[in-house]
Amino acid sequence: MQTNPEVGDSIVAAGIRTNYHDQGKGPAVLLIHGSGPGVTAWANWRLTIPALSPHFRVVAPDMVGFGETQRPEGHRYSMQSWLAHLLGLLDALDIERAHVVGNSFGGALALALAIHAPQRVGKLVLMGSAGVSFPITEGLDAVWGYEPSIDTMRGLLDIFAFDRTRVTDELAKLRYEASIRPGYQEAFSQMFPAPRQRWVDALASPETAIRSLAHDTLIVHGRDDRVIPLDASLRLHRLIDRSQLHVFGQCGHWTQIEHAARFNRLVIDHFSEPNA
Secondary structure, eight states: OOOOTTOOEEEEETTEEEEEEEEOOSSEEEEEOOOOTTOOHHHHHTTTHHHHTTTSEEEEEOOTTSTTSOOOTTOOOSHHHHHHHHHHHHHHTTOSOEEEEEETHHHHHHHHHHHHOGGGEEEEEEESOOOSOOOOOHHHHHHHTOOOOHHHHHHHHHHHOSSGGGOOHHHHHHHHHHHTSTTHHHHHHHHSOSSTHHHHHHTOOOHHHHHTOOSOEEEEEETTOSSSOHHHHHHHHHHOTTEEEEEESSOOSOHHHHTHHHHHHHHHHHHHSOOO
């Protein structure tokens, strides 16, 4: 009997055996996780999926290179390959159009998906999102430069969370153990090697393309985020005409965890409102 909650359903998407969670009925909502070491869709969205699934069909995949999804030998991790994986997943699940929520790295993918396949995306939520260029923060450089140890993982969790009481030794141990599962660190170390400013830039969409977006967009950011600077979301808000920005005080990079109830209510309301 399967006891690991991070393991969901399995399907081949763009030729890649993909682990994903699929709960609820109604309009489809695609959740795209961030890029921390040992991250999975379930770790990222465990408080979001049960809140959204009474209202929507919620699909949360482990992106290629992360979690329980297959890591094809010789795979080249890039914006193009991640976009192909997302579109392949929507096709495999026969989802013509989905609202999309992207966190951090996942926000950059969500933004790029809306630009490259606008007909496949309903409304957008960008949370602590990359997707514009900015000078890499010490926090993000530390996340992408992770070398496995419990102490290092504890230090990263301190960077992610504003409320340090959420960063327990048990959580650090769990995330460390996740980061050293077979193949995890090998794939992770290939994605964002130093110098890492180039990967911030590689995840950025052209500002002219961002400005052309017609999707209703909710932008959410923690005021005290040490991984992705608040200025990135301020710029996205200026660029996207049909956007609203919600900034949480006393909040780091984990809005969906540190302020779960309020975040979930914002998302549900955003996706439930008729188009303006």
